[in-house]
Amino acid sequence: MLDNWIKKTRSFRYVIFPIYMQSHWTVLVQDREEGTWRFYNSFRPRRGRDCHFEPAKKLKKIVEEYEERNSNGLVSTQDFREIVSVRSSPQLISGSLDCGVIVIYIMQRVLWDKEIESNLPNDECKKIRAKNLHEFLSDEELYSWTQEANKE
Numbered sequence: 001m002l003d004n005w006i007k008k009t010r011s012f013r014y015v016i017f018p019i020y021m022q023s024h025w026t027v028l029v030q031d032r033e034e035g036t037w038r039f040y041n042s043f044r045p046r047r048g049r050d051c052h053f054e055p056a057k058k059l060k061k062i063v064e065e066y067e068e069r070n071s072n073g074l075v076s077t078q079d080f081r082e083i084v085s086v087r088s089s090p091q092l093i094s095g096s097l098d099c100g101v102i103v104i105y106i107m108q109r110v111l112w113d114k115e116i117e118s119n120l121p122n123d124e125c126k127k128i129r130a131k132n133l134h135e136f137l138s139d140e141e142l143y144s145w146t147q148e149a150n151k152e
Contacts, residue, residue, distance in 0.1 A: 006066060015063075016107050019055050025099040027106050028056040028083070030063070035081055040089040040116075042102040056083055088118035098125040104132060 009015050017028040026041045039056045060083055090102050102120075105128050109116045 003066075003070075006063075006070070014110055016110065017056075017059055018103050018107070019052070019059065021052055021055050024052060025103045026052045026056065027103045028059060029106075029110055030060075037081060037083040039083050039085045040103070040106050041085070042090055042092045042099045044085075044087075044089070044091065050085065053083075053085060086116075088116070090116065090118055090120045093122065096125065098129070101125045101129050101132075104128060 013031065013033045015030040015032065017030070019026045019028060024043060026039065029038045029040070030036075031038070037056075037060055039053060041050060041052050043052075044050055090105065092099060092102065102125065105120070105124075106116055108114075
């Protein structure tokens with residue numbers, strides 16, 4: 001599975017890994033052009049260790065080990081940088097369950113090469129959710145969400 005995925009994404013600048021753990025979504029972004037890894041968590045702990053950072057480190061290690069084994073000597077561990085935990089990542093409002101919406105926002109901003117705002121207005125998650133739902137339900141060409149489209 002990893003072999004097919006890596007081959008399909010080899011020419012991409014960004015590879016984005018949404019991560020779900022303990023009822024919370026985070027996202028790890030590999031920028032192959034810059035050689036960087038960025039980790040976004042919308043619910044960072046105020047102090048101490050971020051338990052959501054560990055799965056991102058494990059995922060990075062798996063990808064890098066695979067790429068090193070299958071690169072015919074073109075990649076070495078010296079080419080890999082540490083993950084940067086983005087301190088300016090948008091943060092959840094107290095009582096909010098919009099971590100998935102924030103991950104979608106971050107993924108879109110990365111792919112569109114737009115700045116990721118650290119402070120989203122209070123109603124921004126609601127707007128993002130509504131816009132994405134509209135796009136999902138209005139997808140007349142692909143209908144990727146139907147059973148028929150997923151029979152492969």
